[in-house]
Amino acid sequence: MDFCPCGSLKPYQSCCEPYITRAVSAPTAELLMRARYTAYAKGAIPFILETTLEEKRKECDEKAIRDWSLNSQWHKLEIISTSGGGEDQSEGIVEFIAHFTEYGVKKNLHEKGTFKKLNGIWYYVDGTIEKQQPFTRAEEKISRNDPCHCGSGKKYKKCCMKQ
Structure with missing residues (x-):
């Protein structure tokens, strides 16, 4: 069985294929996002361009999109959150x-994508790249030669570090 690349665990033919072939329109912003990811994975560049809001299409570099799509191996789509974007709404944000x-x-793209519904059809407007947050410690790092945090007066390496 050919599972859909979007991660739904459904067969491709009954998941994103009907959207990509334009047999039906995606009813929600999240489903359009899943279909666009699948289009990148399958190399369906016309769908990616057609589902971009018309005013934003001129900013699309079709060659760059094609190169990225075809020169990448697509592993997984994680939907982090959705805001709006329902069947009865006209705007939505999908973080993925x-x-x-x-x-x-190996890379990942963490984005908050904005979607807009016009005449009953969802379109991708643009996205904001979410920067990876640097790791921060909850408490200060204790060096080997610092005084031990237990209050013994010994160096950390001679006291609690040994335990």
């Missing part, structure tokens, strides 16, 4: 992480 390998390097 697309995991892929490009030219042998």
Whole structure:
């Protein structure tokens, strides 16, 4: 069985294929996002362009989109959250992480995508890339030669570090 790349665990033919072939329109912003991810994974560039809001299409570099789509191995789509974007709404935001390998390097794209519904059809407007937050410690790091935090007066390496 050919599972859909969007991660729904449904067969491709009954999941995103009807949207990509334009047999039906995606009823929600999240389903359009899933179909667009699948289009990247399957190399369905016309669908990616057609589902971009018309005013934003001129900003699309079709060659760059095609190269990225075809030169990447698409591993997984994680939907982090959705805000709006329901069947009875006209705007929505879908936060997602697309995991892929490009030219042998594993990468991910963490984005908040904005979607708009016009005449009953959802379109991708644009996205904001979410920067990965740096790791921060909850407490200060204790060095080997610092006084031990237990209050013994000994160096950390001679006291609690040994335990």
